[in-house]
Amino acid sequence: MARLVLWDIDHTLIDTRGVGREMSAAAFQKTRGLPLREQAKIDGITEAVIFRETAKLHGLTTDRTDFERSADALTEEHLKRAANLRECGHALPGAAAALDALAAFGVEQTVVSGNIRPVAEIKLQVFGLDRHIVWDLGAYGEESDVRADLVRLSLQRANASATEAVLIGDTPADVDGAHANAVRVIAVASGRSDQAALRQASAEVVLADLQDTELLVRLVRDHNP
Template identity: 55%
Template structure:
């Protein structure tokens, strides 16, 4: 049985109903004093990269200090607007059931996400998904820029070998990151990428969604 399941969050376990960009823009303006006119591509990327590229689009200098301030602001915005997130967003169909069944089987689970940690915690708690996850063993936007770096960080924190880990994500970037990190990859076509595209990217298994609990469990473990 797989010893560690690593979950992406956005469009794999949950969706924000469009609120995510609003929260991001609010934090950006709070730390830069500049209204966000446009945001760099977010699909499969990390907050650190998105912030650096969005700052560039606004002719603003980027620094580690800016990212640290932004991470705090983004986490705080999620805390303040958690009720709104609950109203507008939702856990993806079947996500809670798969998490629960894996937990019942004694499978360790955590997250590997480009979100900053506090924002990730709020998102998961709002939809009741955090109880199944060992969040201290996960990796977040503060831990690096690319998926392979984050996957390695999570495996190091959990003392897990790459052959004992499986990563679930919804983008070609997730698949590429898993391939580079040497972990098993189960892609879920619940985001903007089709199942065929995820197969072509090199995923070991592809699910149309998480509603078929037994099928999902079979692919994961």
């Protein structure tokens, strides 16, 4: 039986409906002094990589200090525009019920996300999805460029073995990061990757969404569904 769930955030639990990009653009303008013309691929990628690759698209070379300034600006934008995020974005169908149901069965839940931790916290707080999340067990986009490293960090912080954990995410990158640590995956086709792409990435289970709470709990609790 799994005792730990590692949640992805964007397109797994929530959809910012474009507000996230607007806030990224504002943070980029503030720290780089340029309008955001285009953004690097973001699905399954950590915030540090998104920042670096986006800067390259604008002909800029950056270092860790630049990223930290950008991360601070991005946090400020999320704090300033939390009401806008709440109004325009939404929790995905079944997300709140899934979190509640897993908590009722005593499953620890945390986040493994490409988001930096302050932004991850704000996003889930805005939609009321944070009450069961043990933040200190998670791993975040400022801690490594590589998602597999984040999964490993979270397992270490939770003192959990791979067989005790399940990762729930929406991209092939989520699947790859989990499998690099021998962690089982429940993939949800609620983002840009369809069910076929997630199966091709070798996710053990692929769901259309999180709406069947009973099924999700059973899949998490049963190590070999």
